[in-house]
Amino acid sequence: MVNVIPEFDGCDFSDPNCVVVGDAEENFTYENLNQAFRLLHSNPEIPLLSLGTGKFYQRTDGPCIDVGAFTTALIYATGCKHIEMGKPSKEYFHNALEALGEKAEDVVMIxxxxISDIGGAQKLGMRGIQVRTGKYMKSWENHPEVNPTLIADNLFSAVKTILDS
Known part of the structure; x- marks a missing residue:
């Protein structure tokens, strides 16, 4: 995990104009979540900015709840405006394509x-390869909404398949 707190050094927090929710891990305390709730609840005009809506991520000690659960809780409790700045938003993938200088049909997301990786990429017209590593779940092979271009055992296998085609 990357510590983004230093990115906010020098910001004036006395009169906030938004709430930012990112990958906070141990900082996702009831107190911090409730502080965000109170700010959004009392200021309906300010938006909630999130780094994505992932349900969970994988660590070596097992799966962990991700930012999406906290974001969803705040949206549910306040009805606030939500701006998603990470996966699976179209803007996230569009910005990646723009930075690469590539067209969607020429890029593969592995x-x-x-949802966040494969579904997000496919919404913009990219191909998406699901790997059976990391937080992969077998039930995703028959997902009701997202159909990967390919399902590969691992990153090496996915890349090899791309290069061999």
Whole structure:
């Protein structure tokens, strides 16, 4: 995990104009979540900015609840405006394509999350390869909404398949 707190050094927090929710891990305390709730509840005009809506991510000690659960809780409790700045938003993938200088049909997203990685990429016209590593779940092979271009055992296998085609 990357510590983004230093990115906010020098910001004036006395009169906030938004709430930012990212990958906070141990900082997702009831107190911090309730502080965000109170700010959004009392200021309906300010938006909630999230780094994505992932349900969970994988660590070596097992799966962990991700930012999407906290984002969804805040949206549910306040009805606030939500701006998604990470996967699976179209803007996230569009910005990636723009930075690469590539067209969607020429890029392949390889990922372990059926919704955030594969589904997000496919919404913009990219191909998506699901790998059976990381947080992959067998039930995703018959996902009701997202159909990967390919399901590969691992990153090496996915890349090899791309290069061999």
């Amino acid at each position: 990922g372990d999350d059926i």
